Amino acid sequence: MNTQYPHIQHHGAVQGVTGSCHQLWLTPQDSLLIDCGLFQGGESSGNGADAHNLAVEFDLTSVRALVATHVHIDHIGRIPWLLGAGYKGDIHCTEPSAMLMPTVLEDAFLVGIKRDKRLATRFIEMVQPRLQGHPYKTWVTLIEREDLVCRIRFQRAGHILGSAYVEFDISYPQQNRTRRIVFSGDLGAPHAPMLPAPKSPYKADVVVLESTYGNRLHENRRTRRARFQKVIEQALQDGGTVIIPAFSIGRTQELLYELEDIITSTRQKTWQNIPIILDAPLATRFTKLYRQLTPYWNAEALKRVTSGRQPLGFEQLLTVETHAQHQSMVNRLAQTRQPAIVITSSGMCNAGRVINYLKAMLNDPRHNVVFVGYQARGTPGSIIQQYGPQGGYVELDGERYDIKAGIYTLGGYSAHADQAGLIGFITNMRHWPEEVRLVHGDEDAKSTLAALLKARAVSAGKTLVVNVP
Known part of the structure; x- marks a missing residue:
């Protein structure tokens, strides 16, 4: 495993657009999960999990918290299996997502595990105390120790009600070192009905960016x-x-x-x-x-x-x-x-x-x-x-x-940002990231978006590494 911290391991949405799940390693003993979603169609994790095998296939010992960007099933639908695998930590999300999530998870349980209303209710009673709903634009401390401080902040993503991109502020006080990592979740299209459009973050060192429509433009x-x-x-x-x-x-x-x-x-x-x-x-x-x-x-x-x-x-x-x-x-x-x-x-x-x-x-x-x-x-x-x-x-x-x-x-x-929206999310930042990692898209969408981001970086005189995991 990579010995540079923080670093990111992807457990889903790398061979397609579903099953979003990413592990942010802060130290060899500490990590956070960002989303834990269902796979659909023929998509898989590449590590054994797919639509027919949803058991969590990675070790959870280090996971200190789950951070959910929004409540679509391909981002949170595997939470029943996560709890079944022994996860006992909190689930952090926005306040509207905390209100919506029990309904989504109850349905995921009834459809994917067992059509037993009593068991589904018991499962939701297990989830409810772990749900931590936070306001937008407010820093929340997840870990605070002498050697490690990690804060998160939810910002409007404009995808569905309660959706967010998440800023992770990671400090290593003993090393006098900080890193800012942004997970886009799913970004919404500008001028979408009912929801404010997302605004780019001020800065980041690394952005994990969705690319669903990286090769297409939406009509107005x-x-x-x-x-x-x-x-x-x-x-x-x-x-x-x-x-x-x-x-x-x-x-x-x-x-x-x-x-x-x-x-x-x-x-x-x-x-x-x-x-x-x-x-x-x-x-x-x-x-x-x-x-x-x-x-x-x-x-x-x-x-x-x-x-x-x-x-x-x-x-x-x-x-x-x-x-x-x-x-x-x-x-x-x-x-x-x-x-x-x-x-x-x-x-x-x-x-x-x-x-x-x-x-x-x-x-x-x-x-x-x-x-x-x-x-x-x-x-x-x-x-x-x-x-x-x-x-x-x-x-x-x-x-x-x-x-x-x-x-x-x-x-x-589509409730997703198109190619222009995805490019703008990066290029409208005051301080561009060093690296963009493209997930949540088909191969053509990712490769097209990667080429365009690299070209924009060259024309802007920026140094930008674009990786497709």
């Missing part, structure tokens, strides 16, 4: 929303259902926010009568929590609320709770010609209620599937996205389904 919000509206209107003319697979937290709330604005601002009869169906119990719970966390919304969203609008609870929004109601809704929409918009989970079509909609509707050209988020390779969503427009097929629960429904992709709805 105005054209993105216009295209979203056009795609929905075109799909609804077919007389069927528009299925939007969406993650329960973040994406779902952004879509509801945009749909409420379209309904409010357009006079078309189609939009005034169309039912917006939220068929995802977890997303419904998160939407209620989002409503409770309005102080963390951006100025535009707060202005809508104070004017009397309900961006996440408008009149045409119908929620489907029970499994019987879900099955009835699937059957009704599949068999009638009533246009509807259904937002359902999971976002990558690898689990959840979206599977039943796809089974019932993929074979019918009246229906349409609209992808608004990243599809990890190997997931059913990725296969439908890639092969659907060519008249291909997808396997769901071991059965083949021909794809005759319309397939659309709206990449501009």
Whole structure:
């Protein structure tokens, strides 16, 4: 192992975009974990862990604390396995994340370990006392000894409610040496609905940077929303259902926010009568929590609320709770010609209620599937996205389904920063880092972003090492 401290060991999000987990070694005996997320599709840790083997495959003896950047499942979904492996320390995150995390972890337990509500409740009762929610922009001391002091500070990342990038201030008083390391977590796109955009840190020595869209630029919000509206209107003319697979937290709330604005601002009869169906119990719970966390919304969203609008609870929004109601809704929409918009989970079509909609509707050209988020390779969503427009097929629960429904992709709805946002996160720093480590991206995204960062460093006369672990 590297004998220079601090140094970083990556246990996930190095061979793809999921399974984020990084170990920051402070001394040979002390380390911190940053995130501990689920793997999805065919992605793995390279050390034995993947979507089918989630047991923690590294030693936890040195781990003093877990720091969570945000509550998406690919960043915290392995926490049940972490506790099962013997981790007994605290979980540090922002105040909104501390409010949202129990719901995410309960679902991860029920889906990934055992569908036993009593056991899941006991697990959450174990987690709750360990959750340490902190305000943004405030230094928190994790370790304070004569030989080592480590403080962290959460800064807004603009990805989902409660998301943060984390600054680690590490001091070795006996050596008169300090280091500043920044973990980006997932950075949001500027002008995203509801959330303030992230601002670059003042300085860093090392930045661990996500690179999901390191090879792509998003369209701006105005054209993105216009295209979203056009795609929905075109799909609804077919007389069927528009299925939007969406993650329960973040994406779902952004879509509801945009749909409420379209309904409010357009006079078309189609939009005034169309039912917006939220068929995802977890997303419904998160939407209620989002409503409770309005102080963390951006100025535009707060202005809508104070004017009397309900961006996440408008009149045409119908929620489907029970499994019987879900099955009835699937059957009704599949068999009638009533246009509807259904937002359902999971976002990558690898689990959840979206599977039943796809089974019932993929074979019918009246229906349409609209992808608004990243599809990890190997997931059913990725296969439908890639092969659907060519008249291909997808396997769901071991059965083949021909794809005759319309397939659309709206990449501009990503909650991730695009190439320009990622580059700006580094180049807008007052004191550039010595090193950037690129994680959380496919190979092309990482290599493209690495080349551009190196070129920007040369043109700015900066010395910058860009590593791809």
